[in-house]
Amino acid sequence: MIPDGSWTKTGFHHSPSPSKVQVLDRWRIGIVVALWNREITEELERGCRAVLLERGLREDQIETYQVPGCFEIPVASSWFCSLKSPVDAVIALGCLIKGETPHFDLIAEAVNRGLMDLSLRERRPMVNGVLTVLDTEQANQRLGGAHGHKGQEAAYTALQMLELRSQTLQAT
Numbered sequence: 001m002i003p004d005g006s007w008t009k010t011g012f013h014h015s016p017s018p019s020k021v022q023v024l025d026r027w028r029i030g031i032v033v034a035l036w037n038r039e040i041t042e043e044l045e046r047g048c049r050a051v052l053l054e055r056g057l058r059e060d061q062i063e064t065y066q067v068p069g070c071f072e073i074p075v076a077s078s079w080f081c082s083l084k085s086p087v088d089a090v091i092a093l094g095c096l097i098k099g100e101t102p103h104f105d106l107i108a109e110a111v112n113r114g115l116m117d118l119s120l121r122e123r124r125p126m127v128n129g130v131l132t133v134l135d136t137e138q139a140n141q142r143l144g145g146a147h148g149h150k151g152q153e154a155a156y157t158a159l160q161m162l163e164l165r166s167q168t169l170q171a172t
């Protein structure tokens with residue numbers, strides 16, 4: 001059983017009340033995973049999918065696009081939104097390592113901005129699960145170490161946002 005969250009030195013890593021999330025069988029979630037620093041991003045994806053499935057989504061409700069690096073995440077995310085039946089939320093997973101990426105800040109900023117712009121334009125959640133770390137050790141601490149598991153947390157965030165969206169749609 002994947003825990004809803006846990007206390008660590010740096011706080012509670014979680015999604016608030018994820019067990020209350022009511023998963024709907026019509027929801028579709030797109031995952032965009034960058035292959036740069038693949039060992040890390042594969043684990044992000046594994047943890048993310050595990051939570052989605054554990055919370056009740058079926059395999060056919062989840063689709064994954066692989067992209068070369070984080071810089072390609074926003075455009076692939078936009079393709080998920082222009083499918084005949086668009087996804088309800090996108091989860092972006094990647095790993096930017098500052099020590100190996102001279103233009104680290106530029107890529108991180110571009111991905112952030114790209115996802116936010118897309119989210120507001122498409123009016124659906126684009127969850128930012130891109131690790132921005134100094135080295136691989138820091139990345140590993142975010143894969144189930146001292147800083148929680150960012151792939152799992154990204155999944156919880158998407159589910160919570162979809163639940164909130166369902167509630168707001170009912171209220172209008």
Ligand code: RBF
Pocket residue numbers: 034035036037068069070071072094095096097098100101102107
């Ligand atoms: N992509 C990542 O997802 N993470 C990285 O740490 C990363 N470092 C890079 C370092 C250099 C010097 C270059 C040229 C690219 C890097 N990329 C990285 C790939 C980038 O996101 C993108 O895929 C390529 O620049 C092609 O548009």
